Amino acid sequence: MSTEETEAILEHAQQDRGYILEMHRIMAKADLEWVKKYNEFIEATSTGQRLLDRKTKELLQVVVEAALRADQDQIQAHIRVALREGATPQEVLEALQAVIMPMGGLAFRRGVQAWAAETGA
Numbered sequence: 001m002s003t004e005e006t007e008a009i010l011e012h013a014q015q016d017r018g019y020i021l022e023m024h025r026i027m028a029k030a031d032l033e034w035v036k037k038y039n040e041f042i043e044a045t046s047t048g049q050r051l052l053d054r055k056t057k058e059l060l061q062v063v064v065e066a067a068l069r070a071d072q073d074q075i076q077a078h079i080r081v082a083l084r085e086g087a088t089p090q091e092v093l094e095a096l097q098a099v100i101m102p103m104g105g106l107a108f109r110r111g112v113q114a115w116a117a118e119t120g121a
């Protein structure tokens with residue numbers, strides 16, 4: 001595949017998701033056909049419009065990633081998209097607060113730190 005095609009696919013993913021991870025760049029160089037299929041999967045399950053709107057899906061992503069103790073920058077990427085999709089900083093915080101008990105205090109702390117760093121709170 002050409003460099004132009006690879007960059008076009010990554011740019012489309014960036015616009016669709018609101019972020020690109022280093023994993024996406026690595027895999028685009030190693031196996032662009034896989035990246036194309038992965039992008040289709042993400043659109044079918046996450047970024048594409050179905051019953052849940054994108055804002056709701058991103059709020060879910062924020063709390064799941066916080067619960068799984070994802071890296072703070074990855075949680076922040078989803079907070080950014082949630083905000084872009086119309087969530088308020090308080091809605092993001094309330095989503096994190098709503099799952100304190102099932103996700104645990106450590107995950108909540110990580111999520112709150114990402115929220116504060118992204119929103120300037």
